[in-house]
Amino acid sequence: MAVIAEPVTKPVSRLHFMLDRREVLENILIAPAIIYVLLLVGLPLLLAMYYSVSAYTIYNPTWQFVGLANFTQIIDNPNFLQTLGNTFIFTFGSQLLGLVLGKFGAFLLLRPFPGRKIVRALIILPFAVPVALATIAWQWMFDSLYSVINWTLIAASIVTREDAPNWLGNPYLAMLCVIIINAWRFFPFAIVIFLAGITAIPQDIIDAATVDGAGFWRRNYQIILPMILPIVAIGLIFGIVFTFTDLSIVFLLTMGGPVGATSVLGFAGFQTGIVSGDVSHGAAISLFMLPVLLVVVIITLRFIRRREI
Template identity: 40%
Template sequence: MTLKTADLDLAASVADEAPLAVRRRRPRFVARDTRAAWWFIAPAFLLLAFLVAYPFVLSVWFSLSDARVGTSGSFVGLDNFERLFSSSIFLQTLQNSFVFTAAALTAKIVFGMALALLLFRITRFKRLIRGAILLPFIVPTALSTLVWWWMFEPMYSVVNWTLKTLHVVERDIPWLPDPYLAMVVVVLVNVWRGLPFFAITLLAGLVAIPRELYEAAEADGAGPVRRFWHITLPLVTPVLGVVILFSAIFTLSDFNIVYVLTKGGPLNMTHLFATYSFTLGLQGGEIGLGAAVSLFLFPILLAVVFLQLRLMRRAAIYE
């Protein structure tokens, strides 16, 4: 017993001295955790400061000034925002942005969930099919949107040629020249591009659901619809909330799709915040007014993030 006790004491003393030896071998600049943490986060902090914080502060200054291209401008306060609220084009842009975001998000939620369920059921060639689904999300936005513009262009429209060949319509449909049809096309292209993000992310949530829950529900006599509403949807809701949050931000601030397809026209019916800000600030030369339009998007996105995170937290509490 005495030998065993001595061995245990020796082992304990070695274990106590080991951390001291490790600490002695560590470099001096990582001797304290706080100092090492600052060294590690310094590159990211500098990157955010120069690429995010500085442009944001500069845009705030521009929005409060009468700056134009080539001039620094002077402080004018909230005059730019007052001009925007008295502008019919800006009010139309505000309406367009909400209609565009609501329509695109609704379509992506419905079709994204359906596509995720379909991909979840596929067993043969599933890797190839899932990789092909990501193509719209991988292809550069400007390049893919140019193809869509060619498909809906009035003179060489492939869509109109197909519809006339199938005797669905008798004459060409003015997809892009018509104000309302142009919004439909813009929403369609945005849904096409954002659908893979919804489908693949929701598919990851579906794969994480334990199969025992479905087997138990099926043994109790629950059909596919009841299994979806009582098992799939509640367990996928946290993932769906995150996807909706990011998609709402990307959709509300979309620029490439709208600018390539319609440039905000016709009759300003497809202008969004980003395209209208570009038109005023860079093409029109009114930097201050363009910055005010882009900055107007910030509180809207902040409200969207706040409400979405609050709903997600409330859903997590109820679970």
């Protein structure tokens, strides 16, 4: 009579048992993201705080504690106050324009028309094109001699050749140019946000409002916009953070000119800390972004929480 041997169960390793626990597995999976943030965000922030309270320069790399003297000197500089104001104008002006363009673009793409799928695919190009190439193209469009905008205005007899605007030579027009370019880069992102929010609204709500006699504007501003406001606010946070710390458009288009009219905090910190070699003052300028962005994020998140309640 044959005897059937019972299968021998292998002992479960301690590591396998730990990975079966949800809290352990969650910590392991999120650890790379935490390490990434600490190395690429936390460490530079600590270095900036370290240099901002010192007299460190590339010409005199010895560390000497000076306290808040760098911040006091920066605040007393009228050029810094102009740069701070330019940063607010550049950030909120471009975000407002980008949101307006994104909203109307989203409503346009929701309507059926020939080639809508192609337009939806092409609308993302401003967000995908490298900023250097896009800014150089815009620079030719705003050129004082070869501007296609000026040539169009002259051909339409709106302005004369003598009165054609010098887009990058006038302080107000130069700021308008950098705002337009940044809004052009941001509005595809805004379109995606609005499309996601509008399509998530149940169609029954829109149909009920239409039956009750609500027209396009009432449906838009009393029903749709309040319902998608938390989603728009989250996108606005990302837009403000990226724009407030951005220096690429100003660096490539105007170099902060004319006469500092388009200089922003990111560009000023780069020019002071990297180009001029005054690392301590450059770090102090860059740290001015932190409290401003922190206040904006806190206010926006509290607004979203209230809307959800």
